[in-house]
Amino acid sequence: QITLKESGPTLVKPTQTLTLTCTVSGFSLSNSGVGVGWIRQPPGEAPEWLALIYWDDDKRFSTSLKSRLTITKDTSKNQVVLTMTHMDPVDTATYFCVHRQLGAKVRGIITQNWFDPWGQGIQVTVSA
């Protein structure tokens, strides 16, 4: 059974750097095809995808937040870490860690991938 759990501060001050850790179980971060990402959701708004790191250390980032984000993984600790610099009150949100699931190959091609499961989320408030 795959599980993910977020940890980190729930309150940060404006201009500070946020560091969130996702601890995973039920799979290895080094397994071929594995991807673990971060998604945030401000109160009353839609989810916003932030970043994804793959088993081979390839990384993808939100276009608008790319300059502020770093994502790394520690395979030995089963952890994925997201850092976001220059935090602002508009960054107040619930931050979710997600596992990227791949669908079966159809004629040699993977035609589906989705986020499942999601961690329980961690509420982060940015306030002085």
Place this chain on the structure above:
Amino acid sequence: DILMTQSPSSLSASVGDRVTITCRASQYISTYLNWYQQKAGKAPKILISGISSLQSGVPSRFSGSESGTDFTLTIASVEPEDVATYYCQQSYSSPFTFGPGTTVDLK
């Protein structure tokens, strides 16, 4: 970035009603369209992947389809437990964007 739009933004349905939610992508996304259900205070949960593949444990009253440039989530007969917000999401290319959501409540 691929922009995902949804309509309607909200709807009220009676138990037993057929409900349709539409999602559109601003660019080609092939079969990489997913639907999530989010209940109050919970993380989103995958309902349908790859346009129409129902995830394990999801009731068969949920279905997904494609028509031209539109993707559709249908609830064949709404149940009280379907009260939630539904999001489409494209997983074709990074950044993996979500739609703004459709909130379903009961009349």
